[in-house]
Amino acid sequence: MKTVLIIAGLVALAAGSFPVYKHEQVATKKLDEKLHDFQYKALSLLENVVEVYEQAEYYSIGREYDIEKHVDMYTDPKAVQAFLVLWRAGVTPKYYLFSIFQERQRVEAELLYDLFYTAKDYDTLYKTAAWAKVHLNEGMFLYSFYTAVYHRPDTHGIVLPSPYELWPQYFVNMEVLYRMVSTQLFNGEFPEETAKATGVFKEQNSYYYYYNYSDQMSYDNNEHRLAYFTEDIGWNSYYYYFHTNVPFWSEGDQTLGPFKERRGEIYYYFYQQLLSRYYLERLSNGLGEVPRFSWFAPLRAGYYPYLYNSYYPFAQRHNYYVMGTPENEEYIQFVDTYEKSFLQFIQTGQFKAFKQEVDFHNSKSINFVGNFWQGNPDLYEKEGRSRNYEQSYEKIARRLLGAAPEPYDDYRYIPTALEFYQTSLRDPVFYQMYAKIMNYIVEYKQWLEPYNQDDLHYVGVKINDIKVDELVTYFEYYDFNVTRAMYFSYEESTVGSHNFFVRQPRLNHKPFSVTFDVKSDVESEVVIKLFMAPKYDGEGRLLTLEDNWMNFVELDWFTHKLTSGQNKIQRTSDDFFFYKEDSVSSGKIVELLNQGQVPEDMSEDYDSLPSRLMLPRGTNGGFPVQFFAFVYQYEALQPEYKESSYVVDNKPFGYPFDRPIPVPQLFFQPNMYIEDVYIYHQGPEYPWWNQYPEHTNAVHNH
Incomplete structure (x- = not known):
């Protein structure tokens, strides 16, 4: 029997027409020293979601910890008592399905969240989490712990693994899970033809599975x-x-x-x-x-x-x-x-x-x-x-x-x-x-009064033009770790068992910049917004603002100091306010943590949309969209929002498209500008065009 290790080089060299994205360079920040110890402990609790290892440090701590004897270590004793009453009555058993939309499970998860949230210090939080990891349903533990860590003021900056690493089975379908289990059962020993046909290969100590998206078997109606x-x-x-x-x-x-x-x-x-x-x-x-x-x-x-x-x-x-x-x-x-x-x-x-x-x-x-x-x-x-x-x-x-x-x-x-x-x-x-x-x-x-000229016009400021670089989308391969979907003994998990990765094509775009040409009669601090919207509807009819105002996607939102005269302001797509870098793997998080660093965007902007999804997939001839720019006077943030990274000013979210526009001619002002642009696509139009025709979930040329 030839193993997939033998053909690893062949598969890697014949990787098809999509480039493979390696997320090695990432912006980092120094982790607050007081968070170091808890950061390591939090990662250890999430190392394997389903399994509990008796040899692990958290196990002995979780077995010995008594919540009732430490009620004084929580800021809300009533919340502790409420949880204990429920615990004695019976909660979701281990290894059962957990959904926050099931009423009984929601009650349990909410009370568990209260325990985590009201723990007075990191030590109590860790011991409570260890207790929950050992005794409670793994889905409920993970949901409540994940949510509490992101809401506690003293754990701000902690980095947790991405959802698709913690719950791989919710992000890939049964077909790839079957291939992974087969690999584990047969210890990676496949005939060369089988490995090539199913898109499996091995590099060093990791197995990789080429995996596409669901097809007509999952979705009808195109x-x-x-x-x-x-x-x-x-x-x-x-x-x-x-x-x-x-x-x-x-x-x-x-x-x-x-x-x-x-x-x-x-x-x-x-x-x-x-x-x-x-x-x-x-x-x-x-x-x-x-x-x-x-x-x-x-x-x-x-x-x-x-x-x-x-x-x-x-x-x-x-x-x-x-x-x-x-x-x-x-x-x-x-x-x-x-x-x-x-x-x-x-x-x-x-x-x-x-x-x-x-x-x-x-x-x-x-x-x-x-x-x-x-x-x-x-x-x-x-x-x-x-x-x-x-x-x-x-x-x-x-x-x-x-x-x-x-x-x-x-x-x-x-x-x-x-x-x-x-x-x-x-x-x-x-x-x-x-x-x-x-x-x-x-x-x-429709009950709201539309914005009028006095609301929107910024006297003395005019946008002469905006220039947008060519917009190009493409598909690329991306590797993400799905090892947590597998089961391992404690010995396997500690001596370096095999890792399992899915290699999947995904949408991305080439970096681009937008240049705003703004004329101002005075020096002033302003807010600049950039939106994207469709130009035509599904029937190919031109969309007017009256029918399109609710379809604008906000790309950027920033402040700038205008000088008197002409102003050239350039923003790159990497600068855009609403987007973040891709998350990195748990292994990369640990590697950076050993250097006292954490990924900046996973620490500060974990909840933003990845920037690669900023643009819709283009077409060969160019998909038409509109870019809308708006400049208006900056007003200092209200005191309660000054510490927030979610807002730039006091305007409503989505302003000025937060209200209907019944008469577009009354809406447009000199400090606004609309530019028609086209989004082009390079390479295969759909990711499955690069796969075996006889295999619905394998990738071609492997």
């Missing part, structure tokens, strides 16, 4: 064209991070601080940007508008995820799935009533409920509207009652659309892609669901 985007590990991690930052079950005081009063606005802005970016990708692939659906009609969008989470395979939804069954009757009544209630309030221009009176003419009422659709605790704050998440629009909508049968009990249920933040964006109906919610919020925004 939705498979978007799989390279909707299944992208960076795109799905971005969504997971958002809900780590803004959990639907959390009170805004604790998780958002001064941004509590803008929670609903944040909700709307995030989903508006997410859907706008998705819409651009649809258009570039010729798929047109995001389809609409009705709760009372068959759901056209089928989805066969082929995901497996070590316990159960994910539920499948066939085309024209009928939701209106007797089992779903109450759920459909609820979501339908929820929508109609909102429309009734919209028709009157005000909302009176939950001991609140909301005037929809007021632009700040977006905070209430966003909270209404998320159904978070801040919506019910003035009532003084806790939220019943069983009656959550988002939760019930996900359950209906996911097409899984009713849960057997609190802990046994068939998973769906919509029940996990790591997998939600893979399902085409996700975008249809949130497009429905955004349409309702846009209905509310």
Whole structure:
């Protein structure tokens, strides 16, 4: 038998037409010395998500630690007692599926989060985490610990592994997991022909698996064209991070601080940007508008995820799935009533409920509207009652659309892609669901008075031109570590067992710059914004601002000091405010940590979108989009926001596209500029064009 090691050189040399991206150079920052010890310990707790090793340091600590005897080591003793009552009553068993959308599991995870969050010091936090790692369900432990570390003020700057390294099974389908398990079972001994046919090779002590995206077997209705985007590990991690930052079950005081009063606005802005970016990708692939659906009609969008989470395979939804069954009757009544209630309030221009009176003419009422659709605790704050998440629009909508049968009990249920933040964006109906919610919020925004000339015109400042470098996208291979999807003995994990990597084509673009030509009559500090939007709709019709204002993707947001006269301001795509570098592997994190450093973006901007996803995939002839530039006067941040890295000024998120534009001619001002640009694509138009025709998930020329 020839092993894959023998053909490693052949495979590596015949890597196809895509370049292989090596993320070796990364911006770093010095880690605060007081965090060093805990940073190492946090990584050790996450080294293997599912398995608990009795020989590990955390095991003896977790076995011996007694939470009840150390109640004084937590700032909220009531939270400790509440958790202990639940613990004695029984919690999710180990090795069971965990989803934050299952009500009983949400309660448990929230109380565990409170334990982590209220631990008085690093030592108590580590001991509590070790106890939870040993005693509790691994999914619940990971969710609560991950969320608490990112919210505790004293752990700011800690770097945790990316979601796709912690939960690889949510980011690759069963086909590649099968190849990995086969490799482990056969100790890597494959006939040369088998290794070449299945895209497996070995370098040093690591196995690599060429893996493409899901095809027509998972997606009907041509939705498979978007799989390279909707299944992208960076795109799905971005969504997971958002809900780590803004959990639907959390009170805004604790998780958002001064941004509590803008929670609903944040909700709307995030989903508006997410859907706008998705819409651009649809258009570039010729798929047109995001389809609409009705709760009372068959759901056209089928989805066969082929995901497996070590316990159960994910539920499948066939085309024209009928939701209106007797089992779903109450759920459909609820979501339908929820929508109609909102429309009734919209028709009157005000909302009176939950001991609140909301005037929809007021632009700040977006905070209430966003909270209404998320159904978070801040919506019910003035009532003084806790939220019943069983009656959550988002939760019930996900359950209906996911097409899984009713849960057997609190802990046994068939998973769906919509029940996990790591997998939600893979399902085409996700975008249809949130497009429905955004349409309702846009209905509310029709009550807002449009911006007028006095609001938008910056006297004495004019944008003469903006110049954009040629925009070019391409696919490249990227290696990411999926070893945590495998099982190892303690000896294997300590003596350097094999690592497992997936090599997958992904979307990227060439670096580019944008130059703003601005004339100013005076010296002044200004804010400059840059947006991108589609030029034509799915039918090829020219889009006007009246119909397109909600589709603008915000690329950059920065301050600049203008001098009197002509100003040339250049920004590179690497500078853009809303984006970050790619995350690095756990191994690279440890390597940098040994030097007292951590990856800067993973420490400070972990929740931003990877910059390589900034542009939609271009076309050979050029995909037309519009770049919109806007310059306006800077106003100093309000005191409560000065320490934040999330905002540049006090304007609403998405300004000036946070309100409708009924008359575009009254909207345009000299301090604005729109430039038509084209995005080109180099290389194969789709990643699967570079693979064996007879293998749907292998990559060609290996």
